[in-house]
Amino acid sequence: MHSEARRDDGPRAPVWLRVLAYGGLVFLHFPILMVGLYAFNTEESAFSFPLKGLTLRWFRAAAEREDVLAAIQLSLRVALASTAVALVLGTLLAGALYRRRFFGKEALNLLVILPIALPGIITGIALLSAFRLADVSPNFWTIAVGHATFCVVMVYNNVVARLRRMPHSLLEASADLGADGFQTFRHVALPQMATSLLAGGILAFALSFDELIVTTFTAGHEKTLPIWLLDQLGRPRDVPVTNVVALWVMLITAIPILVAWRLTRGTEDVAGSSR
Amino acid sequence: METLPTMALPAPERPRGRLSRAVANVLYRHGTLYLLLLLTPPLLWFGVVYLGSLLSLLVQSFYTFDDFTMGVTSDFTWANYRALLDAANHDIVLRTLGMAAAVTVASAVLGFPVAYYMARYATGWRKGFFYIAVMLPMWASYIVKAYSWTVLLSKGGIVYWLVERLYLLSALEWVLSVPGVGGSSLSTSNLGRFLVFTYVWLPFMILPIQAAIERVPGNLLQAAADLGARPAQSFRTVLLPLAFPGVVAGSIFTFSLTLGDYIIPQLVGPPGLFIGNMVYTMQGSIGNMPMAASFTVVPIVIIGLYLAVARRLGAFDAL
Numbered sequence: 117m118h119s120e121a122r123r124d125d126g127p128r129a130p131v132w133l134r135v136l137a138y139g140g141l142v143f144l145h146f147p148i149l150m151v152g153l154y155a156f157n158t159e160e161s162a163f164s165f166p167l168k169g170l171t172l173r174w175f176r177a178a179a180e181r182e183d184v185l186a187a188i189q190l191s192l193r194v195a196l197a198s199t200a201v202a203l204v205l206g207t208l209l210a211g212a213l214y215r216r217r218f219f220g221k222e223a224l225n226l227l228v229i230l231p232i233a234l235p236g237i238i239t240g241i242a243l244l245s246a247f248r249l250a251d252v253s254p255n256f257w258t259i260a261v262g263h264a265t266f267c268v269v270m271v272y273n274n275v276v277a278r279l280r281r282m283p284h285s286l287l288e289a290s291a292d293l294g295a296d297g298f299q300t301f302r303h304v305a306l307p308q309m310a311t312s313l314l315a316g317g318i319l320a321f322a323l324s325f326d327e328l329i330v331t332t333f334t335a336g337h338e339k340t341l342p343i344w345l346l347d348q349l350g351r352p353r354d355v356p357v358t359n360v361v362a363l364w365v366m367l368i369t370a371i372p373i374l375v376a377w378r379l380t381r382g383t384e385d386v387a388g389s390s391r
Numbered sequence: 392m393e394t395l396p397t398m399a400l401p402a403p404e405r406p407r408g409r410l411s412r413a414v415a416n417v418l419y420r421h422g423t424l425y426l427l428l429l430l431t432p433p434l435l436w437f438g439v440v441y442l443g444s445l446l447s448l449l450v451q452s453f454y455t456f457d458d459f460t461m462g463v464t465s466d467f468t469w470a471n472y473r474a475l476l477d478a479a480n481h482d483i484v485l486r487t488l489g490m491a492a493a494v495t496v497a498s499a500v501l502g503f504p505v506a507y508y509m510a511r512y513a514t515g516w517r518k519g520f521f522y523i524a525v526m527l528p529m530w531a532s533y534i535v536k537a538y539s540w541t542v543l544l545s546k547g548g549i550v551y552w553l554v555e556r557l558y559l560l561s562a563l564e565w566v567l568s569v570p571g572v573g574g575s576s577l578s579t580s581n582l583g584r585f586l587v588f589t590y591v592w593l594p595f596m597i598l599p600i601q602a603a604i605e606r607v608p609g610n611l612l613q614a615a616a617d618l619g620a621r622p623a624q625s626f627r628t629v630l631l632p633l634a635f636p637g638v639v640a641g642s643i644f645t646f647s648l649t650l651g652d653y654i655i656p657q658l659v660g661p662p663g664l665f666i667g668n669m670v671y672t673m674q675g676s677i678g679n680m681p682m683a684a685s686f687t688v689v690p691i692v693i694i695g696l697y698l699a700v701a702r703r704l705g706a707f708d709a710l
Binding site for chain 2 (some may be wrong): 128129133134136137140141143144145147148150151154162163164165166201204205208209211212216218224227228230231233234235236237238239241242243244245246248249261264265268291296297298299322326328329332333342345346349358362365366369370373374377381
C-alpha cells in the first residue's frame with residue numbers, strides 16, 4: 117500500500133541525495149559559467165576575482181582578429197567535411213549491422229568504437245605515422261580524415277538505434293505493395309531515419325569542431341579553433357580575446373547539441389512501432 | 392466501383408527504369424552481395440585508414456632511432472621496448488596509471504549520486520533538466536573546460552578567493568604540503584591536476600551509470616522492500632550489483648581518456664611527464680617516432696586488457 121501511494125506522486129529523494137545531485141550539477145557548471153563571466157571582464161590581463169567591472173569591448177576586439185576568424189573558418193570546414201563522410205559511412209554501417217548476423221560483426225562493432233575508446237593520442241600519432249609513410253604532408257584533408265574516423269560512431273549509434281526500433285514489418289509491407297529496395301529505402305526507411313541522421317550529424321559536427329588531441333598531430337601549420345585556444349594558453353597575452361573566443365566555442369557546440377537532443381527525444385514512438 | 396480513398400502514402404513515382412528494379416531485385420535475392428556493398432566503403436575506411444595507421448605505428452615501434460644523427464632507419468630492434476623498462480620511463484607509466492585510477496574512482500563516487508537521483512527520483516521536467524545539465528558540460532569544449540580551470544585555480548583566482556573567505560587557507564596549505572598530492576600552489580599540484588581531470592571526465596561517468604540504473608526494473612526494488620530489506624540493504628544487494636556494469640562502462644571513458652591525455656598535464660600540475668606528453672615530445676621535439684610508437688603501445692595494451700575485463704563485467708551492454 118505504502119509503495120503504491122509513493123509511486124503515484126513520485127518518490128521523494130532523501131535530502132542528502134538531493135544535495136549531492138544538485139551539488140554535482142553546480143560543480144559541472146561553475147567553471148563554464150566563470151569563463152562566460154570573464155569574457156565581460158574589463159581588466160586586460162588578470163584572472164583576479166572579484167571582477168572590477170564588466171564590458172562588451174572584447175567581443176568587438178575578437179571579431180576583428182584575422183587569426184581568430186581564420187581558425188573558426190577552418191574548424192567549420194573541417195567539421196563539415198568530416199560530418200559528410202561520417203554520415204555516409206555511419207549510415208552504411210548501421211544498415212549493414214542492425215539486423216543481420218554474420219561472421220566478424222562483433223569485430224566490426226568494436227572497430228567503430230575503437231577510435232573514441234582508445235585515447236586520442238593513439239589515433240593521432242598513428243595517422244601521422246601513416247601519412248608520413250605515404251609521404252602526405254599535413255593539410256586540410258589530413259585533419260578531416262582524422263576527424264571523420266572518430267565521427268562515424270556518432271552517426272552509426274544514432275541511426276542504428278533508430279533502425280532497431282523501426283518495425284521490420286514496415287519494410288515488408290512496402291515490398292508487398294510492390295516497391296523495390298530503392299523505393300522502400302527512399303519512401304519508408306529514410307523518412308524514419310531522418311531525424312536520427314540529423315542528430316548524428318550534429319553530434320559528429322560538434323565532436324569535430326571541438327577536437328584537439330588528434331588534430332594536433334594531423335594539422336601542420338593549420339590552426340583550428342581549439343588549437344588556436346591551446347596556443348593562447350602557452351603565451352597568455354590576449355587574455356580578453358581568449359575569454360571571448362572560449363565563450364563562442366561553448367555556444368557553437370552547446371546550441372547544436374540542444375537541437376540534437378530535441379531531435380532524438382521521444383523517438384520510441386516512431387510511426388508504426390505500436391504494433 | 393468507387394475509387395479507393397487515397398492513402399497517406401507517398402505518391403507512386405513515375406515508372407522506374409528497368410535497370411534500377413533489376414538491381415534492386417538482385418540485391419534482394421543475394422543478401423550477401425547487398426551486405427558486401429553496404430560494408431565495402433566503411434571497411435575500406437576503417438581497414439585502410441584506421442587499422443592501416445595503427446599497423447604502421449606498430450611497425451615503426453621496431454625501427455631504430457640513431458641518437459647521433461637523430462634519424463630513423465628501418466632496422467629491426469627491440470631497443471624501444473627495452474627502454475620502456477628504464478626507471479624514468481617506468482615512472483611515467485606508473486604516474487599516468489595512478490592518476491587514471493584515482494580519477495576513475497573519484498568520478499564514480501561523485502557521479503553515482505547524480506546518476507542515481509536522475510534515474511530514480513527526477514521526474515517530469517526535472518528529468519530533462521538533469522539530462523541536459525549533464526550532457527551540456529560533457530559536450531562543452533574540452534579545451535575551454537581545461538582553460539577554465541587554469542583561470543579558476545590561479546593565485547588570486549576565484550578558488551583562492553573562496554578558500555580565503557571561508558578561512559580555509561591554512562587548511563589548503565597543509566593539504567598542498569602533503570608529498571605526492573601538493574605543490575607550491577593549486578595550479579601546480581597533483582591535486583589541481585586531479586581536480587581538472589575529474590571535472591572534465593565526470594559526465595562520461597554519470598550518463599552510463601544513469602542508463603544502467605534506469606534499466607533496473609523498479610519492481611525488483613519493491614520486491615526487496617516487500618521481503619523486508621531496508622532501503623540501504625536493497626541498494627547494496629539489488630541495485631548496486633545491477634548498476635555496476637554502468638560504472639564499468641563509464642570507467643572505460645574516464646580511464647582511457649586520462650591515460651592518453653597530454654593537454655591537462657601540460658596546463659595544470661607539477662612537472663613530470665604523462666604517457667601522452669612523452670609521446671608528444673618524442674615525436675614532436677625529438678623526432679623519435681619509434682620510441683613514441685612504442686610508448687603508445689603501453690596504453691593500447693592496458694586499454695585492451697581493460698576492455699576485455701569490462702566486457703566480462705557486462706559493461707558493453709551498458710554502453
